[in-house]
Amino acid sequence: MKILFSTGEVHPFSKTGGLADVSAALPKAISKLGHDIKVITPLYSSCNKWLSDMKHLGGVDIQLGNFTQRADFYLLNYEGTDHVFVRNDHYFNRGTYYGHHDDAERYVFFNKAVLEFVKFHKFIPDIIHINDWQSGLIPYFLDESYRKIKEYKNIKTLLSIHNLEYQGSFDQSVDRLFNTKFNYTYIHFDRVNFLKTAIMRANAINTVSPNYRNEILTRFFGFTLDGALKSREDKLFGILNGIDYEVNDPETDKYLERNYNHRHFIMGKRANKKLVLEKLGLDGLLEAPLVSFIGRLARQKGIDLMKATLEEVIASSNATFVLIGTGDPEYEDYFRYLSNKYSKKVAAYIGFNDEIAHQVYAGSDIFMMPSLFEPCGLGQLIAMRYGTIPVVRETGGLKDTVEPFNKFTGEGVGFSFANYNAHEFKDALERAIELHNNNLVAWRVLIQRAMRQDHSLHRMAEEYLNLYDKILKGA
Numbered sequence: 001m002k003i004l005f006s007t008g009e010v011h012p013f014s015k016t017g018g019l020a021d022v023s024a025a026l027p028k029a030i031s032k033l034g035h036d037i038k039v040i041t042p043l044y045s046s047c048n049k050w051l052s053d054m055k056h057l058g059g060v061d062i063q064l065g066n067f068t069q070r071a072d073f074y075l076l077n078y079e080g081t082d083h084v085f086v087r088n089d090h091y092f093n094r095g096t097y098y099g100h101h102d103d104a105e106r107y108v109f110f111n112k113a114v115l116e117f118v119k120f121h122k123f124i125p126d127i128i129h130i131n132d133w134q135s136g137l138i139p140y141f142l143d144e145s146y147r148k149i150k151e152y153k154n155i156k157t158l159l160s161i162h163n164l165e166y167q168g169s170f171d172q173s174v175d176r177l178f179n180t181k182f183n184y185t186y187i188h189f190d191r192v193n194f195l196k197t198a199i200m201r202a203n204a205i206n207t208v209s210p211n212y213r214n215e216i217l218t219r220f221f222g223f224t225l226d227g228a229l230k231s232r233e234d235k236l237f238g239i240l241n242g243i244d245y246e247v248n249d250p251e252t253d254k255y256l257e258r259n260y261n262h263r264h265f266i267m268g269k270r271a272n273k274k275l276v277l278e279k280l281g282l283d284g285l286l287e288a289p290l291v292s293f294i295g296r297l298a299r300q301k302g303i304d305l306m307k308a309t310l311e312e313v314i315a316s317s318n319a320t321f322v323l324i325g326t327g328d329p330e331y332e333d334y335f336r337y338l339s340n341k342y343s344k345k346v347a348a349y350i351g352f353n354d355e356i357a358h359q360v361y362a363g364s365d366i367f368m369m370p371s372l373f374e375p376c377g378l379g380q381l382i383a384m385r386y387g388t389i390p391v392v393r394e395t396g397g398l399k400d401t402v403e404p405f406n407k408f409t410g411e412g413v414g415f416s417f418a419n420y421n422a423h424e425f426k427d428a429l430e431r432a433i434e435l436h437n438n439n440l441v442a443w444r445v446l447i448q449r450a451m452r453q454d455h456s457l458h459r460m461a462e463e464y465l466n467l468y469d470k471i472l473k474g475a
Contacts, residue, residue, distance in 0.1 A: 001468060003030065003037040004125040006114045008107070008134025009097060010039055010083070013047045016097060017296060018241075018378050019132060019162045022208070025244045029461035031081045038123060040114050042092045042106075043074060043085035050076060054085065060120050062112045064105065064177040071113035073120065084121075086113045104170035107194065108177045111137040115146055124151050127468050129158045130202065133168030136194030137178075137186070139201035144180040156471045159202035161195070163375050164216050164223050165300070168194030189224070199228045204471045206237040208376035209397030213238030221373055237467060240400055241376040242460035248361075248385050250451075255358040262451035265387050266444070272363035276322060279359070280347035284320030289436045291319050291429070292364040292388070294357050295379055297327030297335070302370030302393060307334055308422035309429070314342055317433050322360050324349045361386040365443075366432050370417075370425045374398045380414070384450035389436075389443075390414040391428050401455065405435070410442060413450040 009015055010023035027037045043051075051074070059072035072087040086092075091106040100106065115138060118124060130138050139157040146152040167188075174192045175182065186197040199205060207213040213236060215221040217229055229236060246252075250268065251261045257275040260268025270286055277284050284290060295301050313319065323335045323346070332350050339348035349356060361367075367383035369392045376397030380390040384401075392398040394416045405412035415432045417424035436443050 001035045001127070001465070002123070002125040003027075003035060003127045003129055003468065004114070004118065004123065005037055005039045005129045005131075006135040006138060007039065007041050007131045008110075010041050013050065013083070013085075014041065014044050014097060017163070018376070021243075021378055022160075022162065022241055023131060025242070025457050026461060026464065027081050028079060028244070029242075029457035030465065033458075033461055033465065035465070038082045038084055038125075040084040040086065040117060042110055043087040044097060045093045045095065047085060048093075050078075057084075057121060059087075060113075060116045062109055062116060063179055064109060064112070065179065069109055071109070071116065073117055084117060086110055086117075088113075104168075104174040104192070105177060107134050107168065108137060108174065111135060111141060114138055115141055115152070118155070119149070119151050122151075125155060126472055127156050127158055129160065129464075129468075130198060131160045132162050133166060133194040133198070136168055136196075136198035138198070139203075140183070140185055140197045141178075141180070143201060144183070157202045157204075158467065158471060159198040159205045161205065161207050161216070161375070164195070164221070164225060165373075167196065167223070167225070170194075188228075196225055196228050199225060199232060202235075204235045204237065204467065205229075205232060206239050206467060208239065208241045209400045210238030210240065211399045212375045212396040215373070215396060239460065239463045239467065240397060240455070241378060241381070242455050242457045243378055243381045243385065245385070245456050248382050250362055250386050253358055253362070255355045256362050257359070260362075260387075262387070262448050265447060265451070269362065269365075269387055269447075272359055273365075274363075276359055276363035277320070279356070280322060280349070281343070282320050282322075282347055283344040285318070288318040288320060289365040289433050290322065290363060291366040291368060291433070292322045292324070292360050293368045294324045294360060295369070297325040297331035299328070300372050300374070301325075302368075302372055302420075302425070303328075303331045303334070305370045305420070305422050305425040306368065307331075309426040310338065313426060313429060313433075314338075314345055317430070318437065319345075319366075319433050321346045322349070322364065323347070324352065324357060324360060326351050361388055364388045365436055366391060366429070368429065369393075369398060371395060371398060372420055377401070381455045384413060384453055385455070387447040387451045389432060389446055389450060391425075391432050392416050393420065393425070394418050401453075405431075405446060407435075407442075410445060413446065413453060
């Protein structure tokens with residue numbers, strides 16, 4: 001099978017969130033299963049350090065209304081997977097990926113460049129797999145401008161929604177760049193909406209967890225697109241994300257003080273906890289729980305629940321806290337406040353460092369993820385892989401992946417709460433701390449069960465290949 005995987009960002013070349021991680025991991029896994037897949041993405045300034053290793057394939061002029069812009073294509077095989085970079089320095093050689101006055105024009109250009117690459121490179125895919133709003137116009141342009149060309153006649157499209165909140169909504173005047181007749185497909189509340197366009201035109205749609213698939217059909221989680229999604233409900237699927245077990249493996253992780261596995265983890269986790277406490281200047285005892293948060297500092301991630309509860313938990317428990325992330329300045333300031341006020345019990349790292357993140361995942365006992373909504377979530381999957389027990393809200397992929405601990409049967413892999421409520425979050429966190437402190441046997445059984453969960457890329461890739469096959473058969 002031939003797949004062209006179009007994405008606005010892909011790790012390690014560009015990243016703002018989980019989309020980049022999935023865009024790196026899924027194509028790699030599909031390639032290992034013997035399929036011909038190419039990732040295509042903009043060549044941002046962050047990609048420049050790889051430029052000398054790339055092969056320049058040539059370029060084409062892209063028509064945008066009454067003017068053209070040049071798209072040059074560069075090829076790099078990275079970790080066994082072909083990556084194609086669309087270069088236009090005017091649009092993409094900037095300090096940040098999004099938030100520019102001409103974002104609409106930049107990504108209209110990118111969408112058209114993806115389709116032009118098919119003919120230019122004579123790579124005729126069976127499926128163009130598009131991701132989020134950044135690639136959302138591809139199915140529309142394919143139908144309206146390219147189907148009459150033989151290379152494009154039989155190409156199918158799949159839209160993966162990683163986060164419905166981000167839609168690519170722009171002033172209606174952007175359609176002057178389309179070179180097509182006006183069509184209501186792309187209009188949503190009198191604006192051009194890239195994601196709504198993809199929802200209406202892709203052959204199939206999937207979200208990154210089964211539960212999120214159901215949630216986005218409701219008004220609260222639908223972010224005004226629930227109506228469009230309901231109209232395509234029979235073509236809407238849920239596939240749970242996986243994580244790269246080669247990158248996230250406590251048995252081989254080069255960043256760890258001591259490696260370990262699900263059979264022998266006690267001394268390994270203890271050694272890594274000791275490293276984290278010393279590295280971050282914390283006074284926590286090795287026997288006391290180390291609680292962590294690693295993620296984007298945004299409302300979605302449940303930081304408001306942390307603001308309402310963490311000081312009480314710090315004061316009333318023996319737990320030590322490590323908080324890693326960057327984002328909303330208000331939340332960054334809150335983390336700084338906690339670390340300044342409780343300097344020996346709380347460490348805040350504003351930013352992201354891969355080495356420290358891996359060490360914290362391995363050294364922590366408890367991982368907080370009290371999200372308002374969560375399409376899938378990767379943090380809880382990585383935490384469980386490293387034997388760190390998640391405390392999550394029962395939403396989206398968190399509900400799909402974290403079976404709550406049952407103190408009567410001993411079943412489960414973490415702690416959860418139902419409503420977006422500070423008291424419920426505090427109760428779940430305190431239950432986790434209490435079990436760690438008072439029942440070490442049950443805690444270690446919980447760790448072992450969490451580490452044995454299968455959230456591998458192989459499983460995820462097989463599910464996507466089954467969906468590709470279903471699309472190609474017209475199901």
